[in-house]
Amino acid sequence: MSKSKGTENGNGGSRWFRELDEPRKWEDFYRRRWQYDKSVRTSHSVNCSGSCSWEVFVKNGMITWELQKTDWPQINDETPNYEPRGCQRGISSSWYPYSPVRPKFPYVRGVLLDFWRAERESGKDPVAAWGAIVENPERTTAYRNARGKAGWRRTTWDEATEIIAAAKVHTIKEYGADHLASFSPIPAMSMVSFLSGHRLSNLLGGTMLSFYEWYHDLPHVMPMIWGDQTDVHESADWYQSAYWIVMGSNLPMTRTADAHFASEHKYNGGKLVNLSPDYSDVTKFADLWVPVRPGTDTAFILSCIHVILQEFHVNRRAQYFQDYVGQYTNLPFLVILDEEGDHYASGRFLRASDLEAYQDEELGDWKIPCLDKDGEVRLPGGSVGFRWEEQKTGRWNLKNEDAVTGKAFDPMLTLMDGDYEEVIVEYADFTHTFNVEFGTTALRGEKAQKSLRGVPSRVLTKADGTKVRVATGYDLLLASFGVNRGLSGSGYPKDYDDASQAYTPAWQEQETGVDRNLAIRVGREWADTAEKTKGKCLFITGSGILHWYHGGSLTYRSEAVMGILTGCQGRNGGGFAHYVGTEKIRNVAAIGTIGNAVDWGNVGRQQNSTSYFYFHTDQWRYDGMSLDPLWAPRAKEMPAKANHAADMNAVAVRNGWLPFFPQFDERNPTDVMQDARKAGCESLDDVKAWVAKQFKERKLKFALPNVDSPRNHPKVLWIYRGNLIGTSMRGHELNLKHMLGTHHNVLGGDTRAKDMVNEIDWTENAPLGKLDLIYNVNLRMDSSANYSDIVLPTAHWYEKFDLTCTDLHSFLHPFTPAHDPAYESKHDWEAFRIVAEKVSELAKTHLPEPIEDLVMTALSTDTRDELAQPMGELRDWWTGESEPIPGKTFPNVSVVKRDYTKVHDMYTTLGPVVTKAHGYGAKGIKGDLAEAYEQMKESYLVGEKDGRPDMTTAAKVCEVILRISPESDGELSYQIFKNLEERCGVPLAHIVEHERETAYHYPDLISQPRRALTSPHWSAIETKGRTYSPWTLNIETLKPFHTLTGRQEIYYDHRMFRDLGEDFPVYKPPVDMVSIGDVHAEDIKMKGAKLFRFITPHQKWGIHSMFGDSWQMQNMFRGGPTVWINDDDARDIDIKDNDWVEIFNENGIQVARAVVSHTVPRDMSIVYHQTERHVNVPFSSLARERGASDMRGGNNNATTRIMMNPATMVGGYANWTYWLNYQGTSPSERDCVVLIRKKPMESRGRKVIYQESQLKVGA
């Protein structure tokens, strides 16, 4: 044994080295701790975009810990790999399976269970027992008021699911299946689990609630500009970029597993610009930090576009940009100029039907002409009319050729290249509608102002002989941006330093507070890089800007348009990349089919949740916002139809733009259907005509205008895989008050909207409690569990078979169980299977015969409904502007026959409809599964049940999904591409020719994640080592976008957008919520309180509330809810770091601890969401002062409420047509303003108290 020493100063006992041959047996202590028995590959199903690959270790039969798998296939040698993929939240997941926060058994709240058992013991049948409870107001008040107040009883699966099934059957019989609703978000995070409750809902005829736009994660501009829900770059594609602008997306915080590309992209020669009000995590990676004032990002980007247009489009015409804009955007198309007194305003697009030359074209209202460089009118193919022609003429493509003559041409962008006449066009300037210094705007805001600018125009002769004045979209755009071309008009700014006119760099300075030179520099650098690299400039963006009132419609749009004008879309490493939610469900056809029960011929009731909860939680009564500040000065039509969000929503529903459930005012749809039969309706057309007539004669009405009537309330709501009540419920306290009927700390009255709303009946006493039953399948006692009547324990992700995918990588990934579901928990698929079984059982008595359900749905995107309402005009049948015609001016009407005794059989097998020709697909791109259907029955991985593919277990459903997805079956992809070629007239199927033999099976994924195949349902070519970048397929193969013109829509010609002044991207300031009554004037005077903008970005120590409640994540920061404020602001109101504070406005109160930091700007408070109210939330002093019924501080949704933007309600018009999670309203919580004060000491001398035993009410 030798003795080695380094320095000599150590204590005599110390030795530097111990050698290999020395007895170091003790080291086994740590070796033993590391040992394990087995490991499995799996993932997590949280509301994030991870889809990470994890190895979960099992020791003595127990899950011990997890570590990322690092065996992701390499996409190509020159791109960093995805390993390791998984973050701090994912790696703490192994706490949950045995954690004290997990419900281990089914629970029912005692108050309800006592009623139930008493009724059952008295001999009543389950459905009768439920009826006896819910039709008794004293009982409903009692158990509703107990919601959220513990008092749980352990029960059995049998008893719990019997209550649930009884409630459903009772509701279907009494009120209609449309009074049932299911909520579960984000299929991609665990597809099979997602499908379970929704498939059940759809088989019952219930309402499937949306999540994407409800979470405010839907980028509305994606369907509006590109005609698809969302399609974005996988994060490896970011690396191909040369310039990033990151705004509203805090990558290390929210895209932790992808954030390594930030630094790696820089080492690859890229530059990173970050727009962020605070010094955020991603600011750390920025080369240039642009600290814009919160909510004003649009102003900065529009000013960058101003610079780009001036310098790269006008002063010098960059050829790459000109060619790109000419072929791939709607800017060459001709726009009619409407006379507006002595000047003009931009109108709708000219149509083929307007012109003599194209009179013979089928669907001429939907085909859009432009000019050739030589000044001749041409009709290119590709617009929506070519898509829905009866015959497949092969002209739905983006070729620069006339669709009638086949002659190639160059589109003319500006009329200034030929003969033109300059006219003055009116634009809208919204700069002064709300002040960016909140609390200083006049009551309800100011109206927009006119800005007059010269535009080159031409006069054409229409088919009817009248003259029409037109301009190109491009010329109108340049004028809209105030680009100097020597044209007249007082609205043009003199130069970059002219702050009086939008959108100069100097103008943006007054809104954003950012130096004008930064806007010039960023604009120039972006365009310079884009020109040299052919479009490798990238926006990475997210909820930080999307969640504002105008975030989706305007901020996102300004980014997208900047990318389009510089040729960045559809290029690897370039374009608009939005990341909020795990929306990208690669296996979109499979999920849509199984989830909506399309395989059984179902027409699903699909509802946008924002409208649903805006009305059903009575938040509409608290909405004090007039639409006045939103309208362009020239707007006449739409403001006359509605001037409040609630009214506009009602107009939208009756005209088929948006859905709403329940459907009929105080009528069960099956009863209405029986009436129709009694009235002699035989065919579906008879039924449609009869329904329309009933509505026209006001004999039938929608439920929406009478939403507070008890018969129009939603009755049963189930929540699984998500935390609806805690995480996503803006207006949380209002929901507690009105929909759940329990305690709340709402401070303001419910009459802010009174006298502003015309379409909705005002009742003096708003309902307090609507839902008969709310149940939750959960693995945590979070808010949704806390406020439910029944909690069913679900399997942890480490106990499941399932599938996951994401937009951030291009692989399909499995879940496999480390052990069986622990305690009494079950896989969601199994949980809802049991409910389905119980329903079928009860149906034998209560609904023994098939019944006909009358289903009314909104006009649907990617169907011929896109042609419902021509020219972008709303002709409201209700006011007599048109006749009600289902599917045209009125919602779609369908009849679905439902056999409730067969629900379980249908749930557990794949129905036969998918085998019909064109019976299967997505996004209007179809094929069939006749061959796959038979093969699955033969496969040992699926098998046969009742002559159909067996879906009894989750593992079988995983295999079914892979077999019916073009993303995992090359032959299917090839066949559907082949079908599509006929419509497009361009080669497409060759892209996947070499993948026809490829078919992934579930066990393949378990051995290693598999990369998705290029699919006809998506927009990227991702074969042969290409990273996924959206629209590359459209740009390279000339397959059109699913839009009005088939090109990228920059000009929106629908009446709504023109009246909103949003025909082009414009700047509208954040809403001053003080001016619309969300903060009480008296409270603003409160001593020691200060107004703050209230920002709720995604957090670092949780995914929404998930993981946020584990002790690991709590210990990674300060343990409980916190609010970040600036140090100078803190000093002003005597707050020190770590003090308890109260955050409040009229909508509710939150109690949190202050994090005082100089990295936050003044006047802004940040509460990273989701701060649930189940961990470390004490009582509120203010709640006690004000006598609120809830003494506990709320969560971060206590002070927010739903605000709906009318720009998101348009329907029935090309790509502006509804589909679940595609279109529809979002809640917009970011404009919120709150007061913050230091929380007074409790009477017991403590800063805060938690327990009711210490609470002296009234003290």
Add this chain to the structure above:
Amino acid sequence: MRIKQQMGIVFNLDKCLGCQTCTIACKNVWTNREGAEYMFWNNVETKPGAGYPKQWENQEKYRGGWKQDPEGDTPKLNQASRFWEMISLFYNPVLPQMDAYYGKGPFTFTYEDLHSEQPTKYSQPVARPKSQITGEEDIELTYGVNWEDNGAGTHEEGTGSLDYNFSDMTPAARQALLKFEQSFMMYLPRICNHCLNPGCVGSCPSGANYKREEDGVVLIDQDRCRGWRYCVSGCPYKKTYYNWRTGKSEKCILCFPRLETGQPPMCFQACVGRIRYLGPLLYDLDRVAEVANTKDEKALVARHREIILDPFDPEVIAEAKRQGISDNWLDACRRSPVYKMVKEWEIALPLHPEFRTLPSLFYIPPESPVQTAKPNDRGTLDMVDGGSVLPDLKEFRIPIEYLARLLAAGNIQEVEKALLRQLALREFRRQERVEGRTDDSILKAVGLTVEQARHMHRLLALAHFHERF
């Protein structure tokens, strides 16, 4: 020349996300047990900040590490003379107390309240804060392992004033840096440095601390440890922790059970920012004491590099073989990413070299956004019209002096070199990808060749799992 083997480590701070995935990976496996609750063998701190435990860098307070001995050939323990050590054997006055780590201990919550069968009257039940150590409920939470995340509470009146790296600044200068306009931040992930001259080994009265011959991993023998806690005070990085349940001290073991089976440590594999690199180094043990006793603090970084031996040098190879070092190990040393970054490219620097423990963990200093407060500021990073991506280093928000204080005992040139080489690589790649030209003049200016730049690009941006470890 006595050649020793050492597992070397590089953390690229430019890539660190501050996400703490490393922290949890370690916690779950090694310290998720009674007595170890407050131990974070791996933690990540936001700088500026006081850190974990509070003010660990302040050796006037904690007396960790070594001090230069002008008289002798070797440095002396800062902790004190042997005489002092003997008389304080039963009371060590410079140990951090629990409040420097956590107020009343790491916290958990009374989750079981949420399942209560007892109905409540006014509100929903809540999981209340509770000490993991004492079990006390409804406690106030006052500090923790990442209390200052992202600059939380680091404004002038907060913990920022306790950042030891500001100690030679005037209060006014410090105050300016802790205001919104001048704000900056970075993350500093920390594990045991597995030093060549470890303070913990030097100060253990029981001979429990040692370096493993085969890989230089520093361990505390759990059989031999008597719980004197001199290693806790002797380590200037406060990376040994006393386990109150077992009565022994514990520390990061560089996951040796994983190293022994060819896997990187948990925190390395889990690092989702891909900032961590592991690779073997050879060094000359004979010169450790002398280098650690270097008079000029600012020369410590360069002299530390000197004793790291070149595995490509035939003499070193011959001598290493003679001393019994295997071909496999030598081959691994030649492939070591750590060797490249530390020795060849000189872009990675040790943390607080002035503590004189000669850490085996090196950090690549981070870039930061340029200051844009000046009006009409157009010059920096303006890439149009022949401009470049290269900023003036003085325009970075993180003051170079601050980085030098942290990573080079105040030697600004060392930090500048490390940053300039990263920036030159970026500019070189930008010229290639955007302008379409290969321009080696940018590299020459900072002393790099095209081949080196390509290798740097490979390691910093692309490196696959097997290239990093």
